[in-house]
Amino acid sequence: MPASKLKVVVTRKLPSAVELRMKELFDARLNESDIPLTQEQLAEAMQTADVLVPTVTDRIDGRLMARAGQQLRLIAQFGAGVDNIDVASAVQRGITVTNTPGVLTDDTADVAMAMILAVPRRLHEGVQIMETGKFDGWTPTWMMGRRLSGKRLGIIGMGRIGQAVARRAKAFGLQIHYHNRKPVGPRIEEALEATYWDSLDQMLARMDIVSVNCPHTPATFHLINSRRLALMKPEAYIINTARGEVIDEAALARAIRSGSLAGAGLDVFEREPSVNPDLVGLPNVLLLPHMGSATIEGRTEMGEKVIINIKTFADGHRPPDRVIPAIL
Known part of the structure; x- marks a missing residue:
């Protein structure tokens, strides 16, 4: 599927430059309110999206993963840690998980x-x-x-x-x-x-x-x-x-x-x-209020990594930041 046709659901508000780029490249559904999604809202997003872009505040366990639609093929985490995602469950369902290491x-x-x-x-x-x-x-x-x-x-x-x-x-x-x-x-x-x-x-x-x-x-x-x-x-x-x-x-x-x-x-x-x-x-x-990576440069680079992972995946290639359960 061409990247421009991908339905990408983003769960939290991201830096404006990142959101603008996502809207240019994908059929991006953004969270303008920045209010965290409930578990039911996450389930609805996973039932309709081709790509989900969650953050560390979104708990995606095996039960939620079981409710994902067949079209969901990529979870592109905005963040380096993926302890909020049941990666093994995702892989079992044929869903690729990526993260954004290094930039923070x-x-x-x-x-x-x-x-x-x-x-x-x-x-x-x-x-x-x-x-x-x-x-x-x-x-x-x-x-x-x-x-x-x-x-x-x-x-x-x-x-x-x-x-x-x-x-x-x-x-x-x-x-x-x-x-x-x-x-x-x-x-x-x-x-x-x-x-x-x-x-x-x-x-x-x-x-x-x-x-x-x-x-x-x-x-x-x-x-x-x-x-x-x-x-x-x-x-x-x-x-x-x-x-x-x-x-x-x-x-x-x-x-x-x-x-x-x-x-x-x-x-x-x-x-x-x-x-x-x-x-x-x-x-x-x-x-401190979880501000370790809170710089304009760092958060923007995290968003750029998310975009690269999505584009690479859409082009049929292995994303550079694919998470492998065996090494977690």
Whole structure:
């Protein structure tokens, strides 16, 4: 089928340049209101569309996939993670799934590094003090945080984003350590001066700061739980820009409130957009509204990748960013 004839349903509002290009190339049905589709609305879209363009906020499980029409052949995710999609179920039904990897690496790593700086140095607390008029003048012990240089940073997940975080952290004098399914290899380790830990438990016990950069899979759900949080030093911090489900938020709140963990920076949450109320209002917890990839450049490039995947598929070729269940 020619690309111009493809009925493409987009579930959320995208950057205007991306939407304009989609309307030029496809029979695009856009979500001008930007209100998330209900499960029933998603099912209706999947019954009529040739291509569905969802985002991470759209839960497409096996039950929803079973309601898809025969004409649906491509789910072109606007985002790198695909934990919201039952990819195996899609493939069984002959539906190709694509994503948009790579383009949000630097943007997400920037936010991770910003929180690695902000939380130990208490920068967000300083902003709150100034905004509430509570600054009464400098004293020798005022707002003391922790120095970064020389501290150990433990990165969980040394993929594109994990390596980008490591490069930034190395420039600030942090010692780089990491846990991954397997070592990244001597060339990358030497460039980052990074130390590999086969045991996550042993790494957590030694780190001053931990950055979570792994995907959410069944194996990583609540990877950071109460037992593992108890292994960390009481003066340690944890940063999460990956997926909220990787950390047990209730356990994290208990650890911070009890003083067994120094603080946290979170850009993602277990039940977005809800946030565990026990984490809200804590001075040593920095909460951001899932803005790791929120740059004009990054979101536009994500949209361009979606378009390339759709066009390539329409031309009868394998999309460049096809997701394969076996490697998830």
